[in-house]
Amino acid sequence: MDCKYMVFSSVTYSLRGMSLLQKKGIPSRLEKIKNIPSLGGCGYALAVDDALFANALSIIQNEGLKIIEVLESKDGL
Amino acid sequence: MSDIIYLDNAATTLPKPQNVASVLCSCCNKYGNPGRSSHVLSMNSTRLVYSCREIICSLFNYSHPENVIFTYNTTYALNIAIFGLCPDNGEIIISNLEHNSVLRPVHALCEKSQGKLTYKVFDALESDEKCVSSFLNCISGKTRLAVISSCSNVTGKLIPIHKISEICRQKGIKLIIDAAQSAGIVPLDLSTLYFSAVCCAGHKSLYGVMGSGFCIFSHIENPEAFIVGGNGTQSLSPLQNGILPEKLESGTLGVIPICTLREGIKHILCVGQEEIYSRCRKLSETLTLSLKNIPGISVIGECENKVGTVLFNVNNKSSESVSQALSRKGICTRGGFHCSLLAHKALGTENTGGVRASFSHFNTEKDVEILINELYNITRN
Numbered sequence: 274m275d276c277k278y279m280v281f282s283s284v285t286y287s288l289r290g291m292s293l294l295q296k297k298g299i300p301s302r303l304e305k306i307k308n309i310p311s312l313g314g315c316g317y318a319l320a321v322d323d324a325l326f327a328n329a330l331s332i333i334q335n336e337g338l339k340i341i342e343v344l345e346s347k348d349g350l
Numbered sequence: 351m352s353d354i355i356y357l358d359n360a361a362t363t364l365p366k367p368q369n370v371a372s373v374l375c376s377c378c379n380k381y382g383n384p385g386r387s388s389h390v391l392s393m394n395s396t397r398l399v400y401s402c403r404e405i406i407c408s409l410f411n412y413s414h415p416e417n418v419i420f421t422y423n424t425t426y427a428l429n430i431a432i433f434g435l436c437p438d439n440g441e442i443i444i445s446n447l448e449h450n451s452v453l454r455p456v457h458a459l460c461e462k463s464q465g466k467l468t469y470k471v472f473d474a475l476e477s478d479e480k481c482v483s484s485f486l487n488c489i490s491g492k493t494r495l496a497v498i499s500s501c502s503n504v505t506g507k508l509i510p511i512h513k514i515s516e517i518c519r520q521k522g523i524k525l526i527i528d529a530a531q532s533a534g535i536v537p538l539d540l541s542t543l544y545f546s547a548v549c550c551a552g553h554k555s556l557y558g559v560m561g562s563g564f565c566i567f568s569h570i571e572n573p574e575a576f577i578v579g580g581n582g583t584q585s586l587s588p589l590q591n592g593i594l595p596e597k598l599e600s601g602t603l604g605v606i607p608i609c610t611l612r613e614g615i616k617h618i619l620c621v622g623q624e625e626i627y628s629r630c631r632k633l634s635e636t637l638t639l640s641l642k643n644i645p646g647i648s649v650i651g652e653c654e655n656k657v658g659t660v661l662f663n664v665n666n667k668s669s670e671s672v673s674q675a676l677s678r679k680g681i682c683t684r685g686g687f688h689c690s691l692l693a694h695k696a697l698g699t700e701n702t703g704g705v706r707a708s709f710s711h712f713n714t715e716k717d718v719e720i721l722i723n724e725l726y727n728i729t730r731n
Contacts, residue, residue: 283583283596284385285416288400303396305388314586317385 276302277326278318278344279333280309287317290333294321299329311342318344355681355717360503360531360659360688360708362553362560367617370557370610377609383602385582395605402612403595406564409533409556409615410548412540417567419598420608424530425451427549427565430598431526432456432497434573435546439466440494443485443523445474445509446696447502450689452528456497474502475696478510478655485514495524495546500538501531504693504706505651506634506659508536512543519544524571530554534618535627535657546571552607555626555710557614562607567594575600621711629711630658633718637707640722646729650704651697658709661697664729669703672728676705679724683707 281287287303294301302320309316321329333340356364365371382391384399403415421427432455436442442456460467472484485496496518500511511527518525524546529538533548534555540548545568552562567573578590579600591597618626637660641647650661664672673685686703687694694700707721 282593284396285595289416312584314584316583
């Protein structure tokens with residue numbers, strides 16, 4: 274599937290995001306990304322199906338969770 | 351354990367529930383280093399740690415799993431909270447029932463401050479009303495922080511923490527609660543309680559194994575990191591990640607203790623804290639009544655609101671010798687001073703110490719009966 278990635282400030286926030294999405298029936302996958310410039314090193318992101326991404330983003334934002342960055346793909350990172 | 355009567359649950363609970371014992375064996379080869387790598391064993395571990403943060407939040411009715419910081423015991427949790435939240439100057443209030451894990455870091459900070467920081471001790475030994483009044487009397491315009499146990503590890507007395515919390519809220523005083531002896535027995539609703547940090551042991555009444563502990567910070571706090579180092583994030587920066595929980599969790603977490611803690615809390619949620627409290631309390635009441643009928647035994651620090659802990663002495667015998675005599679008969683209690691200078695001073699037992707019997711909900715009336723019979727024998731010899 275084609276995915277986009279929500280980068281959170283920490284793995285814990287990524288998992289909190291995953292838990293919120295799960296409760297709303299949106300599957301996501303935790304992935305480690307080795308070099309995220311905005312984080313100054315490695316970090317974690319949630320991979321969400323392209324088709325569900327807008328809805329997922331809105332759920333996360335409504336809960337007040339801060340998304341550091343949205344990545345269209347992991348290419349080059 | 352079959353021949354042992356274990357009454358030292360305030361130190362660490364034994365036995366552990368079956369699900370805790372089972373997971374301890376099964377998890378050894380299942381979990382990698384959490385929050386470090388992208389392979390399956392590390393990811394499993396990362397999810398496990400997070401699920402334990404969530405179940406802790408369920409127990410305390412709290413909605414910020416990211417504010418649960420794992421430590422190795424309550425002492426670490428208290429040090430992280432006290433050093434992380436303590437102001438540079440002003441006054442700190444503690445009670446006269448505090449464990450050394452509160453007294454020593456507070457005392458050390460005040461010593462180091464060269465007089466800028468001082469602490470006062472209020473009397474928590476008496477009734478709730480007098481306790482609150484004594485706390486109020488300690489407050490001044492300089493009071494910045496209170497560090498208070500919700501339950502004495504020596505006598506099991508419950509401190510009126512909700513009333514104290516409300517006073518702290520009104521006066522703008524930070525409040526660190528040492529819940530080592532009450533978590534899992536007396537419900538604490540953090541969705542309504544004012545607090546800055548709550549520090550707990552995982553291996554006592556939460557039924558995890560030794561090496562598990564945690565601190566829950568209020569979502570409005572941003573404590574200074576007490577220990578810094580690698581935490582799996584922002585590896586290219588020389589600065590510590592400024593976000594909880596990783597900011598305060600440098601180094602590899604104790605994943606296996608955390609795994610057992612999760613199972614321990616599942617057990618508590620299944621049995622119910624009210625049931626656990628009422629069973630432990632009933633056993634301690636039975637023991638207290640029986641002890642009073644034995645000539646030569648004095649019960650110390652009796653009070654109305656308490657958990658399943660009883661402190662006593664046998665006249666003319668040292669508490670250690672009584673505890674050792676019981677141990678020879680397979681009964682585990684704890685004699686001495688229970689790492690609490692302040693409490694034993696307040697109780698007037700700073701020279702003798704005391705024998706502490708503390709129950710978990712796995713104890714039975716039969717355990718109390720056997721202890722009483724042995725104490726009869728000890729007093730006759």
